[in-house]
Amino acid sequence: METVALPYIPVRRAYETRLYDVDWDNLEMGRYTSDHMLVCDFSDGGWQQLQIVPFGAFSLLPTSLVFHYGQAIFEGMKAFRTENDAIHLFRLDKHYERFAKTAERLCMPVLPADLFREGLRRLVELEQNWVPGQTGGALYIRPFQIATDTKLSVKVSDSYKFAVICSPAGAYFARPVRVKVEREYTRAARGGTGYAKCSGNYGGALYPTAMAKAEGYDQVLWTDGRNHEYIEESGMMNVFFVIGNTLVTPPLSDSILDGVTRDSLLVLAAARGMKIEERPVSVKELEHVLETGGISEAFGAGTAAVVSPIRSIGVDGRDYALPIVGEKGSVAITLKDALDDIRYGRTPDRYGWNYFI
Ligand SMILES: *Cc1c(COP(=O)(O)O)cnc(C)c1O
Numbered sequence: 266m267e268t269v270a271l272p273y274i275p276v277r278r279a280y281e282t283r284l285y286d287v288d289w290d291n292l293e294m295g296r297y298t299s300d301h302m303l304v305c306d307f308s309d310g311g312w313q314q315l316q317i318v319p320f321g322a323f324s325l326l327p328t329s330l331v332f333h334y335g336q337a338i339f340e341g342m343k344a345f346r347t348e349n350d351a352i353h354l355f356r357l358d359k360h361y362e363r364f365a366k367t368a369e370r371l372c373m374p375v376l377p378a379d380l381f382r383e384g385l386r387r388l389v390e391l392e393q394n395w396v397p398g399q400t401g402g403a404l405y406i407r408p409f410q411i412a413t414d415t416k417l418s419v420k421v422s423d424s425y426k427f428a429v430i431c432s433p434a435g436a437y438f439a440r441p442v443r444v445k446v447e448r449e450y451t452r453a454a455r456g457g458t459g460y461a462k463c464s465g466n467y468g469g470a471l472y473p474t475a476m477a478k479a480e481g482y483d484q485v486l487w488t489d490g491r492n493h494e495y496i497e498e499s500g501m502m503n504v505f506f507v508i509g510n511t512l513v514t515p516p517l518s519d520s521i522l523d524g525v526t527r528d529s530l531l532v533l534a535a536a537r538g539m540k541i542e543e544r545p546v547s548v549k550e551l552e553h554v555l556e557t558g559g560i561s562e563a564f565g566a567g568t569a570a571v572v573s574p575i576r577s578i579g580v581d582g583r584d585y586a587l588p589i590v591g592e593k594g595s596v597a598i599t600l601k602d603a604l605d606d607i608r609y610g611r612t613p614d615r616y617g618w619n620y621f622i
Pocket of ligand 1: 501
């Protein structure tokens with residue numbers, strides 16, 4: 266039988282674990298990091314040794330390009346512990362594909378798929394005690410890559426640092442949010458980097474979000490950068506509406522991020538026979554259905570919170586409450602439960618989404 270050689274990944278272990286410092290009943294998002302990280306440098310035209318080392322500081326010169334010109338990208342995914350105590354990475358290949366697409370947009374090389382896959386598998390295997398057991402919990406995994414050439418002129422870097430760190434995340438109830446249709450600021454323009462998970466997109470979103478918060482909202486509902494006429498996303502999540510008896514979400518474009526959660530929910534909704542439309546939703550239509558009661562639900566979808574129910578939408582200063590906000594039996598919660606059932610091993614994974622370590 267033919268065997269495929271697995272890449273060799275040396276491991277330098279941490280002297281002691283920080284597992285016992287963790288308050289497992291109160292896992293604030295991003296508060297703790299696990300003991301080890303995966304790292305790999307790109308230099309001299311190629312990827313150097315992929316390795317696992319203790320979590321710790323990087324040493325970078327102030328002239329490193331990442332500090333100046335924003336060549337920085339990331340991913341966000343999760344490892345789950347099923348009810349049978351098996352651990353898997355959820356939709357690893359889909360996350361890798363997006364990482365590769367993002368890297369291309371930022372002129373960065375990307376680690377080959379087999380190294381990425383095996384590196385993450387080995388890291389999560391080593392950190393398995395960091396994967397929470399309780400339903401709703403998961404190990405959040407953050408691959409990222411930065412430009413490390415030391416030069417002060419704008420250019421495509423010739424060297425990079427790729428790394429993956431992990432953070433245990435608890436089961437948390439996403440508090441229903443008040444969102445504001447953003448009519449002035451833009452997250453992503455046509456031809457821009459909106460579809461890529463590059464760091465600059467998030468820095469630019471902070472100010473409009475802070476302005477919305479000052480007005481009493483939790484989050485902005487982004488509209489297209491051209492005329493602010495069509496809904497795109499909700500904060501750092503894709504957005505879904507239940508209009509009539511149809512699940513509606515804006516179609517992917519170069520200004521909308523191709524969310525893995527969005528894709529998963531669409532698959533699960535179709536399997537349940539729900540009516541689905543991927544089509545543009547104008548602010549005008551949204552205002553109309555909010556006024557006439559033609560809309561029952563709105564929610565954000567993303568890896569961090571899975572589903573985040575929206576309780577009200579503000580359009581040009583007028584707030585409309587949604588009639589159904591994350592109740593049992595709602596579309597949002599039905600789809601979230603269906604996704605969780607697969608991830609926690611309560612129903613068969615018919616789609617091959619769970620990549621067991
Ligand atoms: C990461 C992200 C999402 C959600 O993607 P998932 O793969 O579902 O986590 C949606 N919108 C933006 C802008 C994002 O950065």
